[in-house]
Amino acid sequence: MSENGPSPTNRMAALAYPFSVASGIACLIVGRRHPFVRFHAWQSILLGVALVVAILALEQVPIVGFMMALGAVGLWAVATLFLTWRALRGHWSALPLIGDIAAERVPADSISPPWGSS
Secondary structure, eight states: OBTTBSOHHHHHHHTTSTTTHHHHHHHHHHTTTOHHHHHHHHHHHHHHHHHHHHHHHHTTSTTTHHHHHHHHHHHHHHHHHHHHHHHHTTOOOOOTTHHHHHHHTSOGGGOOOTTOOO
16 A cells, blocks of 8 residues: 555455445446456455355245345445455455455466465
């Protein structure tokens, strides 16, 4: 991050998170030449899909399913805020499992994420 704030690439990567799948797809299209943006866009998309699947599954649980779904939305909100902040700072912050899948969607020669390579 420079003295004048986050770089345009970092801002684009951070914009992938607030509206989950929709903003992730938009950033994937607009930032297709930037591996950092593509990684965060894919992670945002996958996180949004995981949230929808979790909500649909939890809604099937009688009585407490609704409360558990609200908890899942709360976790998503915290993860989204954290990942947005980290992307603004230029960090390759990867969620377990989802981050690995997102990294597979970005050409291996264009990234060197801190969690290693397979």
